[in-house]
Amino acid sequence: MRNPTAAMLVIGDEILSGRTRDSNLWYLAGELTRAGISLTEARVVGDDTAAIVAAVRALSAACDYVFTSGGIGPTHDDITADAVAEALGVGISLRADAMDLLGTHYQRQGLPFNEARQRMARIPDGAELIDNPISVAPGFILKNVHVMAGVPTIFEAMLSSVLPRLTGGAPLLSQSLRVMRGEGEIADDFGRLAAEFPDLSMGSYPFQQNGAFxxxxxxxxxxxxxxxxxxLRLVSLFG
Amino acid sequence: MRNPTAAMLVIGDEILSGRTRDSNLWYLAGELTRAGISLTEARVVGDDTAAIVAAVRALSAACDYVFTSGGIGPTHDDITADAVAEALGVGISLRADAMDLLGTHYQRQGLPFNEARQRMARIPDGAELIDNPISVAPGFILKNVHVMAGVPTIFEAMLSSVLPRLTGGAPLLSQSLRVMRGEGEIADDFGRLAAEFPDLSMGSYPFQQNGAFxxxxxxxxxxxxxxxxxxLRLVSLFG
Structure with a gap:
């Protein structure tokens, strides 16, 4: 039985301009591997409705689960919720439960619950909210798409509440052997070994240390x- | 006049499994921004021919330039060159100039130029080689696709020889203002300012410091x- 598949969509001009180095993809990849879900593709797009819509449609159709990060804040460039609604063909509006959560939060802080902050209660019809224990503004799940914040601490908190509910497969295990030989020297034998074990995936990653490969x-x-x-075979070949 | 557009394709199972945190996307993003080339999309796929072929075709058609990283070494999982040739509909074979480069290199090092190492001389028909000053095995340019190594030092060296020859536009400049107010408080005014300057892109990135937003x-x-x-307007609003 194959493991379920997943894709990630990172949303934000700041990633594509080089201002911010994304860390959510790397974090998600590790968590999914442990959960037995195969991350098969990731994409990064800017704050652009057409680009987000196209990517959500493609990934949602191709994979069991999609995870997005970024673009769910209060400012004009936060367009993820609207774009995901459009991609999956549902309406979107200010939703009562999200309004309650945010209204209570800002009242407690003594801050105005203004129009910008209310934008964060725009949730696509039929979506389920994802709890945000850090800054309250919720993420949401619509069909197989999990929409989460871009700020790493919030992304990680949201993922921790979503992940246990997903159906995973067998965790992807890995073992590795470090050899002080160049890739070109071990490639033939290593390739033959890989062919002997078609259910395993084998990869080689070169490095340099004190001038040696x-x-x-x-x-x-x-x-x-x-x-x-x-x-065992690997160690007997190169150990 | 719009700036030229670019896309990046990161290739490798190790990125999607969470073993390796990619740094080439972040590096490329910064370099392209300085060169006046707009990075509009990035994708990450595994060591899978069908996935690489589909991504190369889509990105090569959508953007002026495509940059790939990973999968050009000597081992069985290094399938980028073959996949790019297939994606762009050309043949591929061991090429004399690449064989010469690699043969001379291994002879100098006293290492056998075996079948695995010869794989790195497989270059799609009509491609132009990209110099690899670190470990000799070349990258290549085929049509608008620039195929480079995944090892960051080699990727960066290859990019430095490719980038000066590309037609860039005006460099993307940025200025920023750090304010100790939450996003929700500045969003309305900031959104109106963004609407006043349609040729500029404005983004807001929240942070927390000592419990304050x-x-x-x-x-x-x-x-x-x-x-x-x-x-000036931004400073007068929030400075």
Whole structure:
């Protein structure tokens, strides 16, 4: 049985301009791997409705789960909720439960619940809210699309409440061997070994240390017994 | 006149599994911004021919320039060159000039120029080589697609030899103002200011410091005079 698949969509001009280095993709990748969900694609688009709509449609159709980050704040460039509603063909409006959450929060803080802040209660019809324990403004789940904040601490908190409810598969395990030989030297044998274990994925990652070439050989798979068998062969070849 | 557009394609299972945190996208984004080329989309796919072919076709058709990273080494999972050739409908074979480069390099190092290492001389028909000053195995340019290594030092070196030859536009400039107010408080005025300057792009990036909310307001554009005018207005609103 194959593991469920997922895609990530990172939204924000600040990533594409180089102002901000995204960390959410890397974080999500690790969490999904542990949960037994295969991240098969990621995309980054700017704060542009047409680009977000096209990406959400493509990824939502291709994968079991989609995760987005960014563009759900109060400012004019926060257009993710509207774009996701458009992509999945549903309406969007200020929703009572989200208005309540945010209204209570700002009242407690003694801050005006102005029009900009109310924008964060715009939720597509039929979506389920995702709790935001840090700054209250919720994310949401619409069909298979999980819309979350771009600020890493909030993204991570939202993911932690969403992930346990998803159906995962067997966690993707990995073992690795570090050898002080260049990739080109081990490639033939390593390729033959990979062909012997079609259910495992084997990758090699070169590095340089004090002017010498080395390679990290990584074996990934969901079956611990196969992984051990392949690792034994790997060590006997290059250990 | 609009600036030329670019897309990035990051290739590698290690990024999607969370083993490796990509840094090439962030590096490329900054370099393109300085060169006046607009990065409009990025994608990450695994070591999978169908996924690479589909992404290269889509991005090559949508943008003026495409940059790829990863998958050009000697091992069985290095399939980028073959996939790019397939995507753009050309043949691929061991090429004499790349064979010469690599053969001389390994001879000098006293290492066998074996079949795996020869794989790195597989270059699509009609491509132009990109110099690799670090480990010799070349990248290549085929049509508007620039195929480069995934190892960050090599990616950066290859980009530095490619970038000066591309036609850029006006560099994207940015100015920012840090205010100790929440996004929701400045959003209305900030949105109106953004509407007044349709040629500029304005973004707001919230942060927390010692429990207080603050926002970085960023204005981006190519016309220094407009940028200065908008910045003056921004300071008078929130400074």
């Amino acid at each position: 080395g390679t990290n050989l990584v074996i990934r798979g969901t079956d611990p017994a196969q992984l051990d068998a392949a690792m | 603050g926002t970085n307001l960023v204005i981006r554009g190519t016309d220094p005079a407009q940028l200065d005018a908008a910045m």
